[in-house]
Amino acid sequence: MAVSETFHGPEAPPLSVKNFAGISTLGVFFGTWTALVMAFLYIPIALLVVFSFNSARLNIRWEGFSTKWYEALLSNHVLLGAFQNSLIVASATTVLSTLLGTLGAWMLYRYRFPFQGALGLLIFIPMVMPEVLMGVSLLVLFVQLLHMPLGFTTMIIAHTTFCFPFVLVAVQARLQGLDPSQEEAAMDLGATPFQAFRKVILPYLMPAIISGALMSFTLSLDEYIVSVFTTGSQSQTLPLKVYGMAKVGLNPQLNALSAIFIAATFAFALAVHFFGKKKNL
Amino acid sequence: MKKTTLLLSALAAFALIGTTHAAPNKNLNIYCWSEYIPQAVIDRFAKETGTKVTVENYASNEEMLSKLAAGGGAYDIIQPSEYVMEALVKEKFLHPIDRAKIPNLKNIAPQFLNLAFDPGNKFSVPFMAGTVGIVVNTDLIKTEIRGFNDVFKPENKGNIVVLDDAREIVAWALLANGMGVNQITDKNLNKIKPTLEKWLPLVKVYDSDSPKTALLNGDVAVGVVWGGEGAILLNKNKKFRWIIPAEGSHMFIDSLAIPKAAKNVESAEEFMNFILRPEISKEISEEFPYLNPNLAARALMTKKELENPASFPTDEEMKKMQLFKDIGTQASEIEEIVTTLKAQ
Amino acid sequence: MAGFAAPTGVAPPPGGHHRAPGLLAWIILSPLLLWLLLFVVAPTLMLTAVSFAERDALGRIVWNFSLQNYFRAFDWVWLKILFQSLYYAFLTTLICMAVGYPAAYCIGRAPERWRGILLMLVMVPFWTSFLIRTYAWITILSKEGIVNSLLISAGIFTEPVSLLYSPFAIVLGLVYNFLPFMILPIYTSVEKLDNAMIEAAYDLGAGPLRAFSQVIIPLTRPGIAAGAMLVFVPSIAMFAITTLMGGGTNPMIGEVIFKQFTSGRNQPFGAALGTILLLVFILTLWLARSQRMKEE
Secondary structure (H helix, E strand, O other), X not given: XXXXXXXXXXXXXXXXXXXXXXXXXXXXXXXXXXXXXXXXXXXXXXXXXXXXXXOOOOOOOOOXXXXXXXXXXXXXXXXXXXXXXXXXXXXXXXXXXXXXXXXXXXXXXXXXXXOHHHHHHHOOHHHHOOHHHHHHHHHHHHHHHOOOOOOHHHHHHHHHHHHHHHHHHHHHHHHOOOOHHHHHHXXXXXXXXXXXXXXXXXXXXXXXXXXXXXXXXXHHHOXXXXXXXXXXXXXXXXXXXXXXXXXXXXXXXXXXXXXXXXXXXXXXXXXXXXXXXXXXX | OHHHHHHHHHHHHHHHHHHHOOOOOOEEEEEEEOOOOOHHHHHHHHHHHOOEXXXXXXXXXXXXXXXXXXXXXXXXXXXXXXHHHHHXXXXXXXXXXXXXXXXXXXXXXXXXXXXXXXXXXXXXXXXXXXXXXXXXXXXXOOOOOOOXXXXXXXXXXXXXXXXXXXXXXXXXXXXXXXXXXXXXXXXXXXXXXXXXXXXXXXXXXXXXXXXHHHHHOOOOOEEEEEHHHHHHHHHHOOOEEEEOOOOOEEEEEEEEEOEOOOOOHHHHHHHHHHHOOHHHXXXXXXXXXXXXXXXXXXXXXXXXXXXXXXXXXXXXXXXXXXXXXXXXXXXXXXXXXXXXXXXX | OOOOOHHHOOOOOOOOOOEOOOHHHHHXXXXXXXXXXXXXXXHHHHHHHHHOOEEOOOOOEEOOOOOHHHHHHOOHHHHHHHHHHHXXXXXXXXXXXXXXXXXXXXXXXXXXXXXXXXXXXXXXXXXXXXXXXXXXXXXXXXXXXXXXXXXXXXXXXXXXOOOOOOHHHHHHHHHHHHHHHHHHHHHHHHOOOOHHHHHHHHHOOOOHHHHHHHHHHHHOHHHHHHHHHHHHHHHHOOOHHHHHHHOOOOOOHHHHHHHHHOOOOOHHHHHHHHXXXXXXXXXXXXXHHHHHHHHO
């Protein structure tokens, strides 16, 4: 779409020669830096994948190659079930957080609500509040005030509460640079505010929404303390099962699980990438 | 015609789903420590009795307490340590157990029954016990270590790992000063303050979850850790030595108990009896090498397991063991003392 | 151009885009409002209420009004820990900014097809369990780990250095875990820069370095500000990483509060500490915003 393209920083005509040399040195520097950052991010990941093939149970020193943990993992219904629960909770949380965060950011940007300032402060509270406080107070809220049974619903609500501010902040930052005339132009051409939002604003916000969603998913997947207080026995997620494992040494099956999940995610991402590439042709 | 067939098949499908998912009448909800009851044991119980068992884990007694106190979760079995048991019994939080339904209780060594925190075992059966002791990496420390005062010497500065447990640390200081672990009064706390001020700056790592990590990695050379951790280290490498401190030490006993709000007391008692079977108890010990109070189970264990000093102290050492009593509100003061000294 | 504008949600954009909300707008906003009221405001009020209560031997709350917890909380011991946590959070934010900006810039300027994959690459390591990640770092940095082996074989040191259980390890752990939360927001600001803008920046005559620092960075300020908030704020109460990597010798405010709910058996005191933390934070935020509003 022509309008949305302007917001996506398209591949414009190449830079002029006189700037090229200076920019390309900078470019090399940045490229190397990014590669180093990626390496930094993946050092422990590489180690944990290597150690998933460690024959030792106590996964602190390397003792030999073995695939037994992968085999054991396939029959470990507890761990796999917990992982599945984690994915369910994280996905639901991401969807809810993205909705709340995006709509919230847009509404606060576009309209002047009477308590704008207070809202701006309130959204930071779940971020700064120590998790144990949030967990305990939500537990009391759920059990004693709302009389809800603990389980998936309570966990998803709890996770969403501290995830959506991340989406909101990310989208707000992107809104900062929005040219208001774009929306007005669209409406001048006959679009309703809804259509203007859907066809002009939303595509513009996409990178921020995706960033927010990625952050939500990540936060929810690994959340321990809040989950402790808001989970029921059927909704045990992976961090809950894993946390006490350190007592006898983290089971290398965990490494295997992580390795498989990372591989699957990469495979999926590459598939989407190549499928998208084909579509463009 | 088509619509009716569709409706009928839908109903049939529902009926099928209904029967396959007909939950067994019995549901058992266990709230216990992580890595304490092997999954195989739980699966075997579920299969044998046709009970559907769900397990929820916690990483500390107080985590369990705060969730229970806030009204969360209806659990049939909980697994408190001895000082928490005492508090729970006092606050009438527990459902009494029917000893007649748990005949296997006779397998437990008498020294683990009828203890102060639950006289007559009206509310609990012992699950596992354990000690706290000293582990030394003899490759790095050549001098002999006999007790707390040998560990906390200036030359060991930056080479020590201890449990991140204020109650434990204070208990050791009390023992080193010739007092009992439960003699926690303001006066005594003031007396041991100099000891703590001397000891804590020497500590490199505080870790209650996996102190063996720092020892195995060579980042520290000596530690005061749980018996289970010690047993794992000893099994791992001969260079580690286990010592029960000469001044005495803490022995913990974890029990199985039934909260008052439990929905399925019958299955809970069935489970307790199941755990106390010799072969089941042995299986638990094999996976988690703690102090097994079950004599019948010990009879089935290998010599190597029984001779692991971190799992099974000698009779001499047992005499020096002390159980924790509940100290109620003073827990907070102890926390503050240790935190203050850590932050300096 | 305004500094910490958007993340705190008040700065009117140039052109005054704010309108009075109509009924529809209120309806659309209501889910968010309800959510905030029910799951943020209510629990926070409960928390504040608990902070004025006492507790019994089992650690349960006894509803007698008492200022005891606050008297106890305003002690240098706790305040020192609070300030230390703020300090580490601040340091982490600065380092994340420095380390993360170039990477975010690179990803934002990469060919469009690759941006999604690069973002995923940044995020995916954190879809593993945080425990195994942190234990992996412990293995790497330990005295018998890879880093020490490399340092010794390269001749830089003759004996293994204690890298773990130190402020260095704490900051490393924090920066590692929060880096994506700096990179992603900055990316969203970089992504909308187009070549024309950048060309113009360099055309202004200064060398590439000055063009970058004086034009491009300010253009991406909202992203930097957002990243700073998304790293600084959550890292204040973070303690699991600091305890594992730091060895527990530097207690953080998050840990102290957590302990009040567990071994300390003093929930009201923990609630008081938490309320103080919230107040300090809200005050700082409010001051920063009114300062900025004055500037405009």
